[in-house]
Amino acid sequence: MPWITLIAAGLLEIVWATAMKQSQGFTRILPTGIMLVGMVASFWLLAIAMRSLPLGTSYMVWTGIGAVGAFIVGVVLFGEPVTMGRLVAAGLILAGIVAMKLAS
Template sequence: MREIAWITLFFAGLLETGWALGLRYTEGFTKVGPSVATLIVMGGSVYLLSRSLTSLPLGTAYAVWTGIGAVGTVIAGIILFGESRSVIRLLCIVLIVAGIVGLRFFSDT
């Protein structure tokens, strides 16, 4: 059951990346299509996060969820929008990934 919770949390984090990217296209929620899509993806992300909380500690799940979302959003920004690929920025992303992996493998429950 716990492994399923981790998989669910991973997909929740991917959806977080999706809605963060979607925000860029909503133009302040003035564009209906992108706004509706972003809200649906946002709802899916929160729903999957809540499902993972049936087996995972709140603090761990929330940190991993936001970490996956942050890393995914930065990578997407680099690929899609030509955002900075500076060494220090990439090093910071590696540190976030290390934190996610650490929480996954050293979580108490």
């Protein structure tokens, strides 16, 4: 159950990061509100997961899901460039998440 909670926290990190982009520097109310709710929910779920999982593992997986997810959202929704370097970097982050999970 802590791993499901941690994954949910990571997915919410993607939500709030995307909403932050959409808020246009906090000038749009709805995306700013979604960002704030997403942040609180993401941190709350991370804290719950950390009751059972190690700090380093939890934080690394949480930020990794958010980073790779934000990269994918950036490419799909915002037309950000897909270069070999960016793909390799995202792949290394994913490899780190898998390695951290296996080492736990």
